[in-house]
Amino acid sequence: QSALTQAASVSGSPGQSITISCTGTSSDIGGYNYVSWYQQLPGEAPKLIIYDVSNRPSGVSNRFSGSKAGNTASLTISGLQAEDEADYYCNSYSSISTRVFGGGTKLTVL
Amino acid sequence: ELQLLESGGDLVQPGGSLRLSCAASGFTFRSHGMSWVRQAPGKGLEWVSTIGADEYTYYADSVKGRFTISRDNSENTLYVQMNSLRAEDTATYYCAKYSGRTLGDVWGKGTAVIVSS
Numbered sequence: 001q002s003a004l005t006q007a008a009s010v011s012g013s014p015g016q017s018i019t020i021s022c023t024g025t026s027s028d029i030g031g032y033n034y035v036s037w038y039q040q041l042p043g044e045a046p047k048l049i050i051y052d053v054s055n056r057p058s059g060v061s062n063r064f065s066g067s068k069a070g071n072t073a074s075l076t077i078s079g080l081q082a083e084d085e086a087d088y089y090c091n092s093y094s095s096i097s098t099r100v101f102g103g104g105t106k107l108t109v110l
Numbered sequence: 111e112l113q114l115l116e117s118g119g120d121l122v123q124p125g126g127s128l129r130l131s132c133a134a135s136g137f138t139f140r141s142h143g144m145s146w147v148r149q150a151p152g153k154g155l156e157w158v159s160t161i162g163a164d165e166y167t168y169y170a171d172s173v174k175g176r177f178t179i180s181r182d183n184s185e186n187t188l189y190v191q192m193n194s195l196r197a198e199d200t201a202t203y204y205c206a207k208y209s210g211r212t213l214g215d216v217w218g219k220g221t222a223v224i225v226s227s
Contacts, residue, residue: 003154034211034212036212036213036214038155038214040155045204045217045218045219045220046147046155046204046206046214046217047217048212048214048215048217051209051212051215052211052212057215087154089154089155091155091157091213091214093211097157097170097171098157098160098168099145099157099160099168099213100157101147101154101155101156101157102154103154104154104155
């Protein structure tokens with residue numbers, strides 16, 4: 001059960017936009033629109049910020065947006081703020097392993 | 111308020127067993143799938159197991175045959191029985207609720223399992 005592929009780290013300055021990519025296969029991201037993204041602040045439990053590729057739960061800032069093209073999903077954070085500094089994980093339904101997470105991306109706000 | 115509260119984490123020797131619990135409140139527990147997700151120290155999230163509202167169960171290859179997920183809808187509680195524990199099972203274990211096909215619209219705070227002699 002291979003994890004989805006994410007860059008280990010990304011950084012940006014306040015006000016900028018950044019994009020985190022998550023690459024899988026046709027058995028997971030490419031085959032289904034069940035991609036979710038989670039934000040994990042230091043020492044805390046994960047929090048759902050995007051589901052079904054591009055939907056935001058109630059209460060999540062509209063600065064967070066999601067998309068998908070082929071086997072790659074993306075999370076974009078616009079108007080970067082210091083409070084966005086966290087680890088971000090993607091997750092997809094998989095026909096092979098039911099659920100698979102990405103390795104996580106650490107976002108640093110410069 | 112929707113809430114999940116894990117318990118049962120402990121220090122256990124390799125080869126030992128442990129049962130984790132997750133008490134749910136604030137929603138109709140029996141109507142939702144539930145999962146266990148773990149995170150080894152300094153590492154990423156790893157899906158461990160899911161039990162559907164229909165009680166079908168699914169496991170990651172890394173725990174298949176050793177872990178058993180179950181639920182008690184009368185007690186609004188999710189369980190995972192962990193046997194033949196290994197050092198690599200050391201992690202914080204989170205329970206997470208499904209909303210439809212979405213994993214983790216609600217998460218617990220986690221419970222720590224340490225497998226060491």
